[in-house]
Amino acid sequence: MIDIKNLKVSVEEKEILKGINLEIPEGEVHAIMGRNGSGKSTLANTLAGNEKFEVTDGLIHMNGLDITEMSAENRSLNGIFVCFQYPVAIPGVSMAYFLRAAINAHLENQGKEEMDALEFLNQSKEILKKLNLDDSFLKRSINDGFSGGEKKKSEIFQLLSLNPKFAILDETDSGLDIDALKIVADGVKEFNGKKNSTLIITHYERLLEYINPDVVHIMIDGKIVKSGDMKLARQVEEKGYSWLAK
Amino acid sequence: MIDKNQQIIDKNLDQEYKYGFTTDVEQIKFEPGLNEEVIAKLSNIKNEPKWLLDWRLKAYENWQKMKEPKWANINYEPIDYQALSYYAAPKKKSKKSLDEVDPEILETYNKLGISLDEQKKLEGVAVDAVFDSVSVATTFKDELSKHGVIFCSFSEAVQEHPDLIKKYLGSVIPYTDNYFAALNSAVFSDGSFVYIPKNVKCPLELSTYFRINASNTGQFERTLIIADEGSEVSYLEGCTAPMRDENQLHAACVELIAHEDATIKYSTIQNWYSGNENGEGGIYNFVTKRGKCAGDRSKISWTQVETGSAITWKYPSVIMQGDDSVGEFYSVAITKNKQQADTGTKMIHMGKNTKSTIISKGISAGEGQNTYRGGVKILKNADNARNFSQCDSILIGDKCGAHTFPYIDVKNQTAQMEHEATTSNIGEDQLFYCNQRGINLDDAVSMIVNGFCKEVFEELPMEFAVEAKQLIEVTLENSVG
Numbered sequence: 001m002i003d004i005k006n007l008k009v010s011v012e013e014k015e016i017l018k019g020i021n022l023e024i025p026e027g028e029v030h031a032i033m034g035r036n037g038s039g040k041s042t043l044a045n046t047l048a049g050n051e052k053f054e055v056t057d058g059l060i061h062m063n064g065l066d067i068t069e070m071s072a073e074n075r076s077l078n079g080i081f082v083c084f085q086y087p088v089a090i091p092g093v094s095m096a097y098f099l100r101a102a103i104n105a106h107l108e109n110q111g112k113e114e115m116d117a118l119e120f121l122n123q124s125k126e127i128l129k130k131l132n133l134d135d136s137f138l139k140r141s142i143n144d145g146f147s148g149g150e151k152k153k154s155e156i157f158q159l160l161s162l163n164p165k166f167a168i169l170d171e172t173d174s175g176l177d178i179d180a181l182k183i184v185a186d187g188v189k190e191f192n193g194k195k196n197s198t199l200i201i202t203h204y205e206r207l208l209e210y211i212n213p214d215v216v217h218i219m220i221d222g223k224i225v226k227s228g229d230m231k232l233a234r235q236v237e238e239k240g241y242s243w244l245a246k
Numbered sequence: 247m248i249d250k251n252q253q254i255i256d257k258n259l260d261q262e263y264k265y266g267f268t269t270d271v272e273q274i275k276f277e278p279g280l281n282e283e284v285i286a287k288l289s290n291i292k293n294e295p296k297w298l299l300d301w302r303l304k305a306y307e308n309w310q311k312m313k314e315p316k317w318a319n320i321n322y323e324p325i326d327y328q329a330l331s332y333y334a335a336p337k338k339k340s341k342k343s344l345d346e347v348d349p350e351i352l353e354t355y356n357k358l359g360i361s362l363d364e365q366k367k368l369e370g371v372a373v374d375a376v377f378d379s380v381s382v383a384t385t386f387k388d389e390l391s392k393h394g395v396i397f398c399s400f401s402e403a404v405q406e407h408p409d410l411i412k413k414y415l416g417s418v419i420p421y422t423d424n425y426f427a428a429l430n431s432a433v434f435s436d437g438s439f440v441y442i443p444k445n446v447k448c449p450l451e452l453s454t455y456f457r458i459n460a461s462n463t464g465q466f467e468r469t470l471i472i473a474d475e476g477s478e479v480s481y482l483e484g485c486t487a488p489m490r491d492e493n494q495l496h497a498a499c500v501e502l503i504a505h506e507d508a509t510i511k512y513s514t515i516q517n518w519y520s521g522n523e524n525g526e527g528g529i530y531n532f533v534t535k536r537g538k539c540a541g542d543r544s545k546i547s548w549t550q551v552e553t554g555s556a557i558t559w560k561y562p563s564v565i566m567q568g569d570d571s572v573g574e575f576y577s578v579a580i581t582k583n584k585q586q587a588d589t590g591t592k593m594i595h596m597g598k599n600t601k602s603t604i605i606s607k608g609i610s611a612g613e614g615q616n617t618y619r620g621g622v623k624i625l626k627n628a629d630n631a632r633n634f635s636q637c638d639s640i641l642i643g644d645k646c647g648a649h650t651f652p653y654i655d656v657k658n659q660t661a662q663m664e665h666e667a668t669t670s671n672i673g674e675d676q677l678f679y680c681n682q683r684g685i686n687l688d689d690a691v692s693m694i695v696n697g698f699c700k701e702v703f704e705e706l707p708m709e710f711a712v713e714a715k716q717l718i719e720v721t722l723e724n725s726v727g
Contacts, residue, residue: 048682052674076684084682088675092697101693102683109684141697158683 001026001197002047002166007058009039009046016042018222019058024166024197029188031200031208033233034219035241040201041085043219044170047199048082049075062166077109079165083155083172089143095154096138099124099161106162127160130190132183148175156187167191168199173207185210205233218244269354275463276333282306285432288333292401292435295408298415305421305431312425318588319617319649320557322530325495332433334463336377354457372397374438374454376467386450395479396441397452400468403439410441414472418501418538418565426497426532426559430466434499437467442477442508451707453482456498464495471501473508475541480511482710493521493556497532506541506568511549513706515714518554525584528556535562539571542597547574549705551714552587553721561619563592566600566628573602576702578714580721581614581646590620590651595631595661604635607699610646611722621653624661632662639669640698642691642722692719 002024009017016039024030034040046053047060049072060068067075090098104114115123125135131153143151152172159167169188173181188211192198200213208216208230216233218226218241225244226232236244276284285306289299314325354377372386374397390397396407404411421431438454456467473479496518504510512535521528531554537546548562564573575591593602608616616639624631639648648669656663672694680690696703696715703711 048678050678050682072678072681073684073686076682082682084679088673088679090676090679090694090697092700093693098680098683098685098693101685101689102680105684105686105689162683 001028001063002199003061004047005059005061007043007046007060008056009042010054010056011042011052015056016053016222017046020222020224022217022224024199026197027192027195028215029192029198029200029211029213030215030217031202031211031213031233032217032219032224033202033205033236035203038219039222040219041170042222044082044085044168044199044201047075047080047168048072049080076164077106081159081162081164081167083152083159083167083169085171085174087143087151087155089141089146091141091144093142094139095142095157096120096124098142099138099158102158102162124157124161127157130160130183131157131187133157149177149180152176152184153180156184159191160187163191163194164196166197166199168201170201171203172200173202173204181207182210205230205237208233220245269350274333274335276331278329278331280306280327280330280332280433284332288433288435291333292404294404297412298404301416301421302432305428306433308421309425309428309432312428314425318559318619319615319651320559320586320588322493322557322586325493325530327429330495331463332466333435335435372450372452374399374452376436376438376454376456390448390450393446393449394443395446395448396439398439400434400437400439400470403470407439407441410472411439411470414470414501414503415468416501418503418536419499419534424534427499427534430468430497430499430534433464434466434468437469437498438471439469440471440479440481442471442473442479444474445476446474447477448479451480451482453484455484464497466496467498469498469500471510471512472503473505473510473544475505476507477505478509480707481513482707483512483514484517493528493530495530495532496555498534500533500535500562502535502537502546504537504539504541504544504546504571507543508541509545509547510537511547512537512562513710514548514550514552515710515717516550516552516554516558517717520554520583520585521556523583525556528585529554530557531555531560532557533560535560536565536592537563537573538565539568539573539597539600541571542568543570544568545572545574547572547576547705548591549576549702550578550589551702551706551710551717552577552579552589553717555587556585558585558587558589560589561591563594564602565594565596566602566631567596568600569597570599570601571597572600574705575602575604575606575620576705577606578609578699578702578718579607579616579618580609580611580718581616582610582612582721584613586615586617588617588619590618592621592623593633595622595624595628595633598627598629599631600628601632602634604633604637605701606635606637607702608637608639608648609642609695609698609722610639610648611642613645615647615649617649617651619651619653621655622663624656624658624663626657628658628661630660630662631658633664635663635665637665637667638698640672640695641669642672688719688723691722695722 004022007020100120217224285302374384419427421428442448502510518529546564566573573593579587579589581587606618610616618637622633637650650667676694677690
């Protein structure tokens with residue numbers, strides 16, 4: 001599904017990612033753990049095609065297609081989705097309007113008919129219920145005045161609505177209480193049940209206990225220094241990252 | 247990213263103005279030039295009473311002593327007032343019924359999406375169509391007259407309802423008010439007149455559609471709306487003009503009078519031709535709009551969406567004379583290419599417990615310059631007056647500008663004032679967020695801008711709100727990359 005080779009990325013001339021190699025096959029869940037500033041969010045933004053993040057070397061392939069130079073919009077249409085750590089507010093634009101525009105952009109790209117309002121509403125209500133969100137969520141301006149938990153749930157709501165091929169969850173677990181965490185974890189598990197691939201970026205192994213990823217990678221200073229399974233995540237939780245450096 | 251933005255902004259400058267066609271119609275047009283004779287001739291064509299001619303001449307005399315105002319944040323070549331023609335009208339006189347209206351003109355309005363055919367009426371809207379200097383048709387007059395509502399061209403009102411005209415003309419905007427109002431008072435050729443009788447809620451939305459067609463002419467219309475005690479009316483105004491290389495002057499006056507417990511809601515979508523990418527051509531829009539809340543508990547609300555004109559100079563204002571009266575101003579102004587807008591409002595609190603709200607949204611793209619200029623005046627006897635002002639600006643690209651000039655003058659200590667202002671670039675993170683969900687740049691920009699303008703669009707009547715949204719989409723297409 002996703003194949004990243006020797007990826008180097010700079011932000012404002014400063015190199016943040018220093019040669020990432022990562023392959024995520026179809027249907028697998030991978031996790032990347034690392035301290036603040038290790039380059040985790042840079043990886044998420046780079047995969048999404050944010051132009052503020054400059055790829056200086058390396059390649060990103062998705063299902064054999066080189067997407068290194070592809071625009072954010074086309075990456076999305078090709079099935080990449082990011083649950084952002086700090087999703088931006090768009091005042092005055094309702095979730096319903098925004099999400100339906102996004103869904104229809106995807107359908108149009110696939111040569112399919114637009115989703116009509118009723119179908120959209122039914123689909124949305126079903127997903128909102130699972131996330132323990134009220135229907136009125138659709139009427140609210142995107143991320144405008146949302147609590148931390150609502151922002152994260154909003155991202156998961158969009159993820160389940162768009163059902164992409166590859167999802168990147170950037171610190172989606174941070175700031176969530178235990179109930180919200182379970183709801184988010186269930187959402188991710190449901191998403192992954194559909195043969196999709198997932199990359200979870202996190203500080204803590206808490207969320208991973210619920211999701212049980214196939215592979216856990218540890219990132220330090222812009223590089224993946226060690227890969228393993230859940231045991232590795234638990235070791236990190238217990239001992240921290242220092243023993244892995246060098 | 248910036249360079250790419252700029253290229254695409256530049257590309258945007260080729261956007262076509264879809265109302266830029268001209269209508270080939272036989273017309274009567276005055277030779278260019280302005281003097282007492284021209285005014286007398288104009289008044290004579292309109293068969294006006296002597297007092298009105300005298301009023302015009304006094305206004306003209308006054309205008310000659312005045313100087314064009316220079317305080318606005320706009321730049322333009324001096325206007326040669328002697329090079330303009332002050333009257334242009336289609337030759338066929340055709341006011342009696344729609345059947346007599348020149349088919350070319352009916353076709354013009356059809357092309358503009360305004361049906362003057364009552365069979366194919368706009369849902370619940372009566373229209374007065376002003377073509378250059380004259381009103382060519384007014385729909386639904388009979389239906390309205392059943393309710394005692396008078397809705398007709400200004401010229402007709404002068405003939406049919408001279409007492410009302412004499413009583414109210416210039417009562418809110420005297421001809422001494424400002425340079426352009428004085429000019430308008432001297433040479434106004436037509437416009438709309440509305441009278442809503444006591445305790446009548448006008449059953450239809452009333453609307454005037456202004457179309458400038460002739461070249462080298464100025465358009466000077468005058469609108470007068472009187473809402474008698476306890477009455478209510480919603481009035482809409484739309485404007486377009488052909489694409490011409492030279493600038494054309496539009497200097498209108500709109501006077502509103504709301505008596506006790508009356509409400510007037512006045513909405514404008516201004517889409518005059520804005521000139522080309524080099525700033526050539528386009529309408530100079532110098533307009534004086536003012537409403538007087540004459541009675542207690544009366545309310546006047548202005549909503550405007552200003553997307554056209556090379557220059558916009560316009561400050562729809564409210565004088566809150568009655569106690570507990572309310573003034574509102576909701577505005578969206580968009581400038582692109584080399585458009586300049588200096589617009590805002592004046593809220594004058596005279597009565598007790600008067601309340602005003604100002605919501606202004608400025609959007610600048612290309613090399614557009616957008617200025618908000620607003621005054622809030624609380625006079626000595628206006629106990630417990632309240633004002634809330636919010637002025638937000640968005641910049642699209644790096645060649646445009648947004649400016650805010652709030653003026654506040656408080657003479658009563660019980661006043662409560664709140665003022666908020668923000669200026670921001672259209673957020674790259676907002677655009678990226680939309681892109682990441684598969685939404686393209688054009689759609690993202692119009693979505694973000696529409697969201698930004700939401701509070702104002704919510705004030706527009708339904709069909710206008712849809713039109714305003716579409717107008718923004720077309721106007722801002724390709725404005726960001």
